[in-house]
Amino acid sequence: MSSTFQPTNPRSDRDIIDAIKAGGRHKEYAIQWLMEEYGKFMHKIQKKYGLTEEGVQDAYTDAIIGLIQQIEKESFRGESKLSTFFYRIFSNKGVDLFRKNSTKRINTVVDMPPIEDPSKNILSLLDIEDEIQNLNGFLDNMGDNCKQILLDWGFWGYGMAEIAERAGLKNADQAKRQKYRCLQKLTKMIAAAQELE
């Protein structure tokens, strides 16, 4: 298989699962590989449910995120092939989209931060569910450096030493300080936008 994304070609489901659980570069490469490898399913699901190109790409993205979550939560126990398991998730997303097509609305998958169950009651007091449905894409307005650092840390799960290397910073401490600053900048942007509303 030719690839444009990653420097490696995992050979088994176990490789993929281990890489996603490991986080950081292993996770990033594995997901890029998965997205390319399972890409052919998009045309099948698109045809099956009569989806638009944009729609099937959305469903595919959400299915990949769903797969990552299942692997990280250890809900995938290897009873079937990973590709079969993924196809099931993707097919369900396709059906959901097919049903929602009458309203032409696509819900994106954005998860709440990982929250332990006992905390949920307290956190529900903060009432952020509605706000999470209306995200602004603030990271795109933060500059490439902050965006990369926050994505590396919060999305891919890179360690601080690797983040330092990727961002051209001296060491892990500097990366951590930069992450604090970027996160602070982001929370200020969110707060400022809410004041305007």
Place this chain on the structure above:
Amino acid sequence: MSDELQDRIEQYLSGEMAPHHKVEFEQELITNKQLAENVRLYMLAHAEIQFAGRELLKSYAQKAYQATKGQEKKTIFLRPMVWGSIAAAIALLILFVILFPQSSRELDTDELFAEYYVPHSAIEARNLDESEHVLREGLDNYYEKNYDKAIAALSQAADSLDGADLLLANFFLGQSYIETGKTEAALLSFAKVSEGSLYGYVSRWNIALAYVRLNKMKEAREQLKTIRSNPNYQFYHRKADELLEILPTE
């Protein structure tokens, strides 16, 4: 929001906070409006990061969609005569494998290289400042597959830059040389990428493959054994094992 507070919120939300601190934190969360607001903003910031991550994955989905267009499996009904020919071809192939085992056949090093070499895409170009325009030019040309132009710009960048930028320049210079068939030059560039860095890991793997392409099996095996013995190269272990199995020892 202070750094210390960010750490506390992060620990609390990830469930890593010690139980007694957690009780105190939750008590404070109910009584301290400012803390509650900070936690709320932190959670929204996290959601924004996930949103941006999803957008990134969506861009991969778009590329994958285009790349796999027209690759859907088509069912082809073959006539019995065709099936007979296929069966005969398979039988001949099996006979060939039995009569001429792997060790006695010529190893196609180019084919082996192509099977295992996967270029790393130049996505990092977006992080560069304008001051690093030569490096950006090199990476952009690499991305556009203008490898000769990429080599010219990246060589210039490698002469004038240091630190992470130098590492990037040498890494993509190595990959550009690979693409233009200048494998010896690629080896030299990859060797300049420092060990222990992300690109260092990929470079070591590429060096091993470059030796394979050059039919220098002793050197290739040495590199693969180094990869195999180092836990940092975990992601390459399986493939290193496969190659060590295939490559001749002499």
